[in-house]
Amino acid sequence: MMAWLAQHARSFGATFARLARAPLGAALNILVIGIALSLPVGLYVVIANLQASSHQLAAEPQVSAFMALDASRAEVAQIEARLKQNPLVQRFRFVPREQALQELKQASGLADVVDSLPQNPLPDAFVVNARDSTPQALEALRDEIRQWPRVAHVQLDAAWARRLDAALRLGRLAVALLGALLALALVAVTFNTIRLQVLTQRDEIEVIKLIGATDAFIRRPFLYFGALQGCGGGIVAWLIVSGGVYLLNHNLGELSHVYATLIQLKHLSLGDSLSLLAFPAALGWFGAWLSVGRHLALIEPGAGK
């Protein structure tokens, strides 16, 4: 067991030595892989952020009913009574027009504008949660409330969020496709790198085969090389995406100053970051495995003599 570990450690060391011997070539390969990987990963980050916010909004679809501006207290109370009795309604919240104005002031940072208004432009409103949140049920509820007296406007709040959600699902599919294609490219790049290595080390491989090296022993440093190169590409991609998120957040910071709200992109989670290292490493390993298996069979000592 110890010997086995020591042998692996030695192969690993030999792999590093090989990387160090041709640092420029290896660095360029890693850079290419990293840049290629950063495309789908960057897209993934953007979409994950958008999706997180759209989920928040779409999770609890609500129907907003706005009263006419000149509706009286009694008329509002009547609507409230109707909502209480309606079997489609789970619960509802009444937002008086004064409170709505306060919320607008605080949330939007438009306090100056709001203060300068001669009168409150906002109506009383009800925010209604439906018992059944399917689009059909929500639309039925909307259509019903719309016919009640003194209700000026009814709006399905979740509709746009749902549309965004659907669009984002499409985006995710695109990311998956792009990711799959670039994974294929990573395997191909590794395959070719390892092919060249095997061919340039043909003599060495022949000799160690003669001395009694098993195929596993010969294959090992190449597999490590493939995995390391993939992992290195993952690290580069992570750095690129991190840099991108940092830059965007920096600029978003100014933007949110202007709008007085906090807009921040979330970075890759720890799990995502680890997959970004592990997944390319596995692909590199796989590409190297394919390549060595294919080219090692062609090298037999003495066969050409």
Next chain:
Amino acid sequence: MISLSHVSKRYPGGRQALHDVGFTIESGELAFITGHSGAGKTTLLKLLVAIERPTSGSVIVSGQNVGALKPRAVPFLRRKFGLVFQDHKLLFDRNVFNNVALPLQIAGYRAKDAARRVRAALDKVGLLAYEKALPITLSGGEQQRLCIARAIVHRPAILLADEPTGNLDAEYAAEIGELFRSFNQVGVTVVIATHDPALLAQLAPRVITLRHGKLAAA
């Protein structure tokens, strides 16, 4: 230790390299395989370490039928041998020490044990002072001795050499001959394919002679 019976080898393309060859080399023997160029000496050595397979007949090495070995078993057969090549087959990208350590790394020795054995082998061939040197800086005779150190470092039961003195002048060749004799004296079976008459005279071994792929004398 080594036993061939009715061994024939025909290469693809039709050249008949060996024809109905049979002999036995006992454990601890020192044997030469001689013959003119193209008599089949090298082919015979290749059959012993499963680089080539016999077309017919059987090659038995310490009880194993080499011709019928599965590819996965071949590396372990080869570890029983120490191989000395005419062209040395050294690895020029690593130093003397690491060249000799290679068979031990392959066999999975621990670094400490390996280092001890490598130094012992280098000492044996008189290259201990050169352990950090690159093989390219060594002379032809030193390279051959390095090749021998690599061949004996894992203490194989059989030492196989193909024209070990082929490229060397007489003085170096005699040193190499003495090395082979000393290994044989500690019980290693030594098989040398050569047509060097000086080496033959020096070691006075058992001689197996091939002529046009057939056994002429054993």
